[in-house]
Amino acid sequence: MGISIRAYGRQRGVSDAAVRKAIKAGRITPAPDGTIDPAKADAQWAANTDTSQQRKAQAQRAVPVEAVNTVREATGEAALPSGGTTLLQARTANEVLKAQTAKVRLARLKGELVDRAKALAHVFKLARAERDAWLNWPARVSSQMAAELGVDAHALHVLLEREVRRHLDELGDVAPRVD
Structure with a gap:
């Protein structure tokens, strides 16, 4: 009460x-x-x-x-x-x-801020394009390098491709931090 x-x-x-x-x-x-x-x-x-x-x-x-x-x-x-x-x-x-x-x-x-989702998508797209360029690189240069070095073109192509993939795997282990 x-x-x-x-x-x-x-x-x-x-x-x-x-x-x-x-x-x-x-x-x-x-x-x-x-x-x-x-x-x-x-x-x-x-x-x-x-x-x-x-x-x-x-x-x-x-x-x-x-x-x-x-x-x-x-x-x-x-x-x-x-x-x-x-x-x-x-x-x-x-x-x-x-x-x-x-x-x-x-x-x-004012355009001083960017949308986080769009920025992440853009960075992902750029990283994928960079990876694809590296994966295509051995096919482009292995025959020219083999001719200059006087080695088997196929063996050099396989070696370059393996090393590029190993290097890209190492780079892929880095976890991006977006704060």
């Missing part, structure tokens, strides 16, 4: 009309019997009230993170980090995140 709307308003430092308005707007929820659980209501008030919409500047009250997280989990929102985070700190973190997101969008629009 909680306290009355008027008692909660006095405890919160607002009028009972402000509490009724918060209930009507859905920012806080009363118990089924119409009373208010102060801890739950404080957490809901902090999580669901935009301080920029307040008529007079009020000092930021620190709300226990656990109380805010209980409300956020009930509404499906991500929990705030623990460690005494105030609502002001959480909103500041949110604004910083919005600014970083806007910065990334702007960089993408």
